[in-house]
């Protein structure tokens with residue numbers, strides 16, 4: 043007994059020591075090189091969005107060390123002439139590919155398919171996406187985040203939301219008490235946010251949100267189907283702070299008028315609810331419904347894991363939709379655009395998110411599509427950029443650390459060849475990316491991408507989605 047107590051004590055003590063060593067762990071990820079970006083135009087993305095022309099930016103360790111101050115000795119100089127520096131982008135709605143087994147095959151078996159974490163993260167980094175919000179995070183994502191923090195993998199900062207649903211998702215909560223327990227358990231497991239899901243009944247939905255508030259966890263998510271046919275104001279519950287897609291509103295109504303969009307906007311404003319419009323996903327669904335060629339043509343398709351390529355092309359749930367359904371998708375998309383317009387008019391903050399990982403929506407690449415669509419919907423270039431930088435950081439409550447270019451913040455930065463305030467497409471002209479102070483120049487980005495392409499080409503034959511499903515049945 044005494045021995046057992048001692049053992050427990052030892053484990054606890056060593057755990058605490060590990061916790062104290064956290065900063066040492068993080069320092070592995072830091073870079074000892076000091077960088078100076080000279081003569082660069084800085085788009086700060088602060089509230090005033092001061093643009094500092096021809097500036098000198100020093101990146102030291104993993105922070106923005108100074109702007110327009112002296113140049114430290116022995117630093118690496120990066121030429122910023124005619125280039126533009128913006129904060130790293132934030133995708134507020136992703137589903138990062140991660141290992142996981144659908145059920146226990148036999149003890150010690152583990153996942154059926156295992157992914158190389160770097161290959162899952164490279165498309166984000168190559169596109170300047172330096173922070174992501176995973177809206178269906180699992181234990182495996184914590185593992186990925188640790189690999190990134192240790193410096194073994196170059197990847198984005200990852201915020202984690204745990205899904206709580208009424209069915210088909212884990213954990214299932216059918217009663218308010220189930221819901222409250224699920225929230226407390228998610229908190230203990232280390233999740234930072236709660237995602238409420240489609241199948242929760244009304245009482246459980248409200249209990250989950252209430253418990254999350256007590257546990258100091260913010261809530262993002264879907265509007266449950268239980269609210270269909272109810273007045274719009276019922277959807278807006280205090281502390282339900284972020285709606286995962288505009289589709290949640292379009293599912294609540296047959297009235298796709300601007301007036302209806304304005305009603306949702308007014309209620310969202312009153313309740314303090316923010317929105318992830320997620321235009322990319324809706325457009326992608328309507329395109330996949332008519333042709334799979336649209337997926338094959340995507341710029342980032344060759345970097346998608348072969349198993350997912352196979353799934354998207356051979357088991358695509360959207361492809362082959364009826365004329366009626368296609369017309370419905372198109373109508374929804376038009377309503378999405380009106381929602382963005384109305385929310386802008388009402389002053390409701392919107393954050394850019396893409397549902398990356400859903401078929402046809404490719405990690406990292408999709409955020410640039412979203413920026414373009416937000417501008418098409420009526421945001422200015424600056425407003426679109428704000429939605430993918432400062433505002434995302436604000437909702438996640440890490441705006442003292444990322445989201446703008448200011449001295450003391452983490453050095454998550456994108457160096458662009460042209461000014462995105464002139465043309466939002468310029469966010470794709472990436473000359474290099476700073477990820478937590480680590481400089482990844484264009485040729486490094488290209489070689490990281492080509493590593494994935496080579497691996498995919500060499501391993502394509504081994505991954506067939508339908509075969510994998512069949513193997514599970516046997």
Ligand SMILES: [Zn+2]
Pocket residue numbers: 135136137177397
């Ligand atoms: Zn999603």
